[in-house]
Amino acid sequence: MINRLKPKISKQGSFVLIFLLLSSICAFGQEQKTKDIITNPGVLITIVLILIPLLIAVYLATAKVRNLVKKVKAQDVNEQKTAISQSLREDELKTLRQSLENRKTAVEYKLTNKELGGDLPPEDAKGMIHRVSEVNIARFIPDKKRSTKRPSVNPELAKLIIWYLGGAAFWLVLGTSIGEYLGIKFVAPDVDHISWLSFGRLRPVHTNMVFWGWCSLAMIGLGYYVVYTVSNTIVKSLKSAWLAFWLINASVMLGSLSLMAGINNGGGEYREYIWPIMLLFAIGVVITLINYLNIIAKRATKEIYVSNWYIVSAVIFTIVITLVAYLPFWQNGLGETIAQGYYMHQGVGMWFMLFVLGLVYYFLPQQLNTPIYSYSLGILAFWTQILFYTVIGTHHFIFSAIPWWLQTTAIVGSVGMLIPVAAGTTNFLMTMRGNFHKVGSSYTLPFYLVGIVFYFTGSYQGTAEAFRSANLYWHFTDFTVAHSHLTMYGIITFFLWAFIYTLVPRLTGKEPTHGLVGAHFWMALIGMMFYTVPLMIGSTLRGVEWMEGKPFIDTVANMAPYWVWRAIGGSLMWASHLIFAYNLYTMTRKSGDIDTQTVLFNQLNREDNI
Amino acid sequence: MEIYNNHKRLFIVATVMFLALTLYAALIPAYRAQEDNAPLPNSKPLTEQELAGKAVYVKEGCIACHTQQVRNVDMDKVWGERPSIASDYARNKRTDFWRNTANLLGSERTGPDLTEIGKRQPSKEWNLIHLFNPRSVVGQSVMPAYPWLFEIKESAAAADVIVQVPEEYRKGITGDIVATEDALNLVAYLQSLKQVSLPDGRPVPKFLYPKEATPALAGMPAAESGGLDGASLYAANCQSCHQANGEGLPGAFPSLKGSSIVLDPDPTALITVIMKGYNGRAKEGFPEMPAIGTNNNLKPEEISAIISHERTSWGNDAKKVSVEEVKAILDQIGK
Numbered sequence: 001m002i003n004r005l006k007p008k009i010s011k012q013g014s015f016v017l018i019f020l021l022l023s024s025i026c027a028f029g030q031e032q033k034t035k036d037i038i039t040n041p042g043v044l045i046t047i048v049l050i051l052i053p054l055l056i057a058v059y060l061a062t063a064k065v066r067n068l069v070k071k072v073k074a075q076d077v078n079e080q081k082t083a084i085s086q087s088l089r090e091d092e093l094k095t096l097r098q099s100l101e102n103r104k105t106a107v108e109y110k111l112t113n114k115e116l117g118g119d120l121p122p123e124d125a126k127g128m129i130h131r132v133s134e135v136n137i138a139r140f141i142p143d144k145k146r147s148t149k150r151p152s153v154n155p156e157l158a159k160l161i162i163w164y165l166g167g168a169a170f171w172l173v174l175g176t177s178i179g180e181y182l183g184i185k186f187v188a189p190d191v192d193h194i195s196w197l198s199f200g201r202l203r204p205v206h207t208n209m210v211f212w213g214w215c216s217l218a219m220i221g222l223g224y225y226v227v228y229t230v231s232n233t234i235v236k237s238l239k240s241a242w243l244a245f246w247l248i249n250a251s252v253m254l255g256s257l258s259l260m261a262g263i264n265n266g267g268g269e270y271r272e273y274i275w276p277i278m279l280l281f282a283i284g285v286v287i288t289l290i291n292y293l294n295i296i297a298k299r300a301t302k303e304i305y306v307s308n309w310y311i312v313s314a315v316i317f318t319i320v321i322t323l324v325a326y327l328p329f330w331q332n333g334l335g336e337t338i339a340q341g342y343y344m345h346q347g348v349g350m351w352f353m354l355f356v357l358g359l360v361y362y363f364l365p366q367q368l369n370t371p372i373y374s375y376s377l378g379i380l381a382f383w384t385q386i387l388f389y390t391v392i393g394t395h396h397f398i399f400s401a402i403p404w405w406l407q408t409t410a411i412v413g414s415v416g417m418l419i420p421v422a423a424g425t426t427n428f429l430m431t432m433r434g435n436f437h438k439v440g441s442s443y444t445l446p447f448y449l450v451g452i453v454f455y456f457t458g459s460y461q462g463t464a465e466a467f468r469s470a471n472l473y474w475h476f477t478d479f480t481v482a483h484s485h486l487t488m489y490g491i492i493t494f495f496l497w498a499f500i501y502t503l504v505p506r507l508t509g510k511e512p513t514h515g516l517v518g519a520h521f522w523m524a525l526i527g528m529m530f531y532t533v534p535l536m537i538g539s540t541l542r543g544v545e546w547m548e549g550k551p552f553i554d555t556v557a558n559m560a561p562y563w564v565w566r567a568i569g570g571s572l573m574w575a576s577h578l579i580f581a582y583n584l585y586t587m588t589r590k591s592g593d594i595d596t597q598t599v600l601f602n603q604l605n606r607e608d609n610i
Numbered sequence: 611m612e613i614y615n616n617h618k619r620l621f622i623v624a625t626v627m628f629l630a631l632t633l634y635a636a637l638i639p640a641y642r643a644q645e646d647n648a649p650l651p652n653s654k655p656l657t658e659q660e661l662a663g664k665a666v667y668v669k670e671g672c673i674a675c676h677t678q679q680v681r682n683v684d685m686d687k688v689w690g691e692r693p694s695i696a697s698d699y700a701r702n703k704r705t706d707f708w709r710n711t712a713n714l715l716g717s718e719r720t721g722p723d724l725t726e727i728g729k730r731q732p733s734k735e736w737n738l739i740h741l742f743n744p745r746s747v748v749g750q751s752v753m754p755a756y757p758w759l760f761e762i763k764e765s766a767a768a769a770d771v772i773v774q775v776p777e778e779y780r781k782g783i784t785g786d787i788v789a790t791e792d793a794l795n796l797v798a799y800l801q802s803l804k805q806v807s808l809p810d811g812r813p814v815p816k817f818l819y820p821k822e823a824t825p826a827l828a829g830m831p832a833a834e835s836g837g838l839d840g841a842s843l844y845a846a847n848c849q850s851c852h853q854a855n856g857e858g859l860p861g862a863f864p865s866l867k868g869s870s871i872v873l874d875p876d877p878t879a880l881i882t883v884i885m886k887g888y889n890g891r892a893k894e895g896f897p898e899m900p901a902i903g904t905n906n907n908l909k910p911e912e913i914s915a916i917i918s919h920e921r922t923s924w925g926n927d928a929k930k931v932s933v934e935e936v937k938a939i940l941d942q943i944g945k
Contacts, residue, residue, distance in 0.1 A: 186752055190745070195758040200671025262669035266705055266712035274708050296617045303615045312617075313624045320628065324636055328710070333700045335644035336711040342636035350628075379614075386624060390631035394639075396717055399681035399818075401696045406639050413635075472683060472819060476719035547685045547821070551845035552722050557750040 042470020046536075049457045049464075144443040144514045147505035154235045157228065158507040160242065162588050164221025165500055167249055169581050171213025172493075176574050179206040183570040186563040196260040204264065204272035205256045211270060211347070212281055213252040215488070218496045219355045220244070220288050223311050225503060226362045227292050230307055231299035241291055244284035251280035268325075268340040270347050275326045282322050289315045306378040310358025313386075317350040338402055341410075342393035348484075349389045352492050357381075357424060363499050364448055365431055368438065373430035381423040388416030395466040398475065414466035421459040428452045443517040447498030450525060454490030461486065473543035478559070478566075482535040489528055489573070497524075497580065504587040512583035520579040527572025530565055538562025647696040653806040655701055656799070663799025666792050668705075668712050670756065677716035677723045678803070684817045688846070689723035690805050691907070693815045698806070721753055728803040729905045735897035736851055737797045738773045738789050739862055746779040747859065748850055759793035762786070774861040774895070840919030843912050847902055848920075856924035864896050867924040872917075877931045880917055881939045884908070910936040 088096065185191060185199050195201070228235060255273040258264070264272040271278070292312050296304060325343035365372045372378065392413035394406050429452060432439075439445040461483055465474055474480070497520075505511045538559050545555045613619050649655075656664060667673075680690035699713050731737065736747065742760055744751040766772050766786040771794060773787045780787070789797075808814055845854070851863040858865040866872050871879050887901035903913060910933050918930035 185754070189752045189754060190743075193755055193757050195756075198670065198754045198756070200674045200754065201669075203671060203674040259671075264668065264671065264709070266668055266710040267671075267673040267714050267716075268710070269717060271710070275710075276708070293617070293621075299617075304617050304620060308617075309614075309620060309624070312621055313628075316621060316625050317628050320625070320632060324632060326710075328704055330637060330640035330644055331711045332644045332703050333647055333711075334696045334713065335640035336702070336713045337699070337715050338640040338643055339636060342632070342640075382624075383627075386627055387631070390628055391635040393636065397715065399683050399686075399693075400679050400715060401694045401698065402643065403639060406635070409635060472685070475681075476677060476717070478718075478720075480717065549685070549688065549821070551842045551849075552688075553748060553750050553845065553849070554842070556720075556752060563752075 040467075040469050040473070042464040042467040043473070043540075045464040046461060049461060052457075143441070144517075145438075145441050147502075147511055149509075150506045153225070153507055156238055157224065157235045160238050160245075161221045161225055162504065162507060163242075164217050164224070164245060165504065165584065166588065167245065168214050168216075168218035168221065168496075169584050171209050171217065171252060173577050173581050175206055175209035175214055176570075176577050178202055178209065180567075180570045180574040182206055183563070183567040187560070187567055195262070201260050201262060204269075205259045207270060208255055208259070208272060209252055210488070211352075212248065212255070215352055215492055215496065216281075217245070217248060218500065219352070219359070220248075220284075222359055222496070222499050222503065223288070223292065223355065226307050226359055227295050227311060230301070230305035230362060231295050232301050233295060233298045236294075238291075240287045244287040244291075247280045247284040247287075251277055251284070254280070266336075268336070269344050271325050271340070271343055278322065278326060282319065285315060285318055285322070289319065305362070306372070306375060306382070307358040307362040309382055310354050310361065313382075314351055314355035314358065317346065317354065321346040321350060334401060337397060337400070338394060338406070341396050341402070345393035345396065346390065348488065349385075349392075352488065353389075354385065356492050356495050357385075359499055360428065360448075360451070360495060363502055364428060367442070367444055367448065367498075367502050368431060368435045370431060370435060373427050373433075377423045377427040381420040381427070384416065384423070385420040388413045388420065392417065392466070395471075398466070398468060398471045411466050411468065414463045417459060417463055421456060425452060425456040428455075443512075443514050443521075444498055444501045446521055447494050447501065450521075451491055451495035451498060454486055454494065458483070458487040458490050472547065473540055475543075477539035477542050478535045478562075479539040479543070482532040482539065485528065486532050489524075494524070497521075500584065504584065508588055510587050510589075512586050516579055516583055516586075520576045520583060523572045523576035523579070527569045527574075527576060530569025530572060532569070534562040534565035534569075643696055647700040649700045650697050650806045651809050653698075653701065656802060659795050660799045660802045662791075663795035663797065663802075664712065665705075666759075666796040667714070667799055668709075672724075673714050673716045675718055675720035675753070677719050678713075678725050679715045680723065680725050680805070682815050682818055684820045686723070687817055690726045692805065692808070693817065694725060694805075695808075695815060724800065724803055726803065726805050728801045729805075731850065732801055732900045732905070733851070733897055734771075734797050734801070735774070735862060737800055738771070738793060739775055739859075740850075741793055741796070742773055742775050742787060743779045746776050747853075747862075749854070756793075759790055759796065761788050761790055763788050774859075776859050776862070838911055838915040840915035841923075843916050844919050847906055847908070847916065851899075856920065856926070861895055862897070864891055864894075866920050867926060872920050873926060873928045875928065877917060877921075877935065878939050878942070880920075881913060881936060882943050884913060884917070885940070885943065910940060913940075 085093070181197075182199060182202055189199075224241065251273070255277045258274065258277060259272055263274060265274050273281075289312070292308075292315060296308055296312065321343055324339060331339055361372060361378060390413075392410045394402055395410035395414050398407050398411070400407075428448075432449070432452075439449055464470055465479070465483060501512065501517060538561070542555045542559060545558065546552075613623065678694075680686045680692070680694045682693035686693070699715075702711050702713050704711050738760075740747050740753075741756045743755040743757070744753040745755075760773060762783055762785045763770065764785045766788050770786070771789040773789055775783075775787050852858050852866050853863070856866040871883060874880060881903075883899065884903040885901060886904070888899040892898065902908075908916070914931055914933045914936045917936075920926065921928035922930060
């Protein structure tokens, strides 16, 4: 295992070294003068990240054009042929036609595909033919592979998971409706004058609702399936899991109402809920930890599968993070800000990212029907994530009054994050290698692919933003908002959708309409691009204007078109969530008709037993 | 490897590693920041009214768009005289049993930084109109309106603070718009936001990444007054009251268009108003003008650019004022 790891590390090592060198130039060069924006390493990295999909698009476009040219040329040849045949004499034509026809038959000779099988209709004695798809039927939406039947899950566990996912979907729809409304407020600030709906009160409602309501509930629910399955053990009691479910929902509900009423914790992002409300959530997380640990302790396998390291560590770390954020002993004066920087970034990195990575390590190989490429890379990513991510929190307060060494530590940690991200991405992509043809015929794998791509680009963008020189342009602008949507949406949410579309048909035996999953996918993806790309462009320009010392209000006015695009992209995203909710409903609704197959088999089993 | 087969060992090792790094990167620095920084000797604790105003600031979530930190980079010079330091926040303690400390540094600057708003925009009248509807004074603003901080009264009592909202933003309101206690407290808090000077002898932290003197851009009018753009300086310093068209707001801020002080061939009065403030038109209902030039540390070059812009725009046609003249007048009025 170790030997396999070595060459990979050295390759990544040199890659990382280049980035470290780049970063050290700006991280320690606080004396240097402002350079041209284009030579700024942060900007360079972003340009490269943007260029990758662009170059692919250019390549595809060139291929299309080449095909088109070929077609036109073929037309020319045809015309020449006709001209020649018209100029020939009658007798010449006869012999020529004969030889041409002979040649034609020879060239066009094809096997009938019936040489071995004959003309008889197939007899499917072993039930191998599933769905007969006629090639000559017009297909607007290509057929996707159906979810394969899996051994049935304990119905109690299935019900619990479906409720967690249903609750999550509810908060997703509500939370993003609020987000969409906030986006509209940038364009139409006078759309309402109701105190409970004003921007400052509603913004934390949106962020907390999608964090604790949508992502957290979905993750914990999916976690139950993974932790049980890879521990290969049986379900004992799920009573406390239900209690945790209601506690978390109550926390989000009460938290949202109290924020709208103007009761908040004092302003730190994602810890706007006051402690009694956050305590409900924390108890829910502690219950989850106890359940997960109990399952793992009773596992039937010797080793602990990599998913479980990630998932359980995420839950343990989150409890620590919440304590650091809410205990009062270090929160006076600037201590509050340092705790805030730590909390908000550990929240996203150690709770959402670590947990979801654990889920990827289970669901991705499952869905591809192939083992994970490298256990060693998983180990490397796990420990380096802890090592580097824990220290990067304060990179949200670069150039602020917090100690300079702490800011530098955070920047170095941000650069260090290149290692776990590269290791994780490599692992996932290498697992997919040889299976890319499955993406086109699957309705879940596109979600995985998007998640992996943004895991790489979104995380590297975070590193780029942390450099002091890049921070100059982007800090305090909407670039941060674009980044957090690329990551919380592009990575976390896309992965969660991937898992849900993978798992729920297994639990219920019902599939969503494939066309609607496609609509959900494309609207969410295109919407996210419309949301983030204009916002990144506009905010970069705004940062440049600030540096040039333009009047502040002009830099507000100049953002207007980009805010409009953001609202348009947001609308697409929001509409896609409605489709998702409907898909989840079709996967879980109780149908009136009885599953005759199951009834029959039960009957037969009983007869056998007798 | 054994560790991956033993869940107790694995999770204990991971947790200990995480805790150690948490101590190093969060708990110890946070505790030290709390213990090692005393408030600056020149700073004052917030009064009861200002504290109540801060509570409104927190309640309304102003932090979503406004920062309160001057970073030690050149571009932040517009927000304060010096970079913010840890001692600036040392007076902030836990709000109450239910709520945490509110430093309000913020992470988004959709709206301007407010570290020195008490100095930059001290006018109570302006702040109240702006809170009632920001677009009534700053047309391009996207800030929410806060009408619930005001009440409508048929006839205001003598003690009430009436807000002179421009006609088009009254929207069918017939009575007087009166500021509530919350609004007055919030404005008092905003007025209290000022940087405190460092005690003598303490080195002032530097602004990093100083802007290089850029040659005038092609296509930009090579203005007089040291090449400064009077229109954008006007926008940054004067426009929020006197408006982009120079006409002010009737009943709230006087017009500069056709103003006798602005058009006076001798700019002494105009420069005095800018540097020392003005209360000469209180009888007409206009509030006192703050000493904006002194508050914002305007340099003679900038004053020259601003007043030349004022004297030659919106139909005004007085002659421009050179930097030398401004310097002479500043000496004369003792500024």
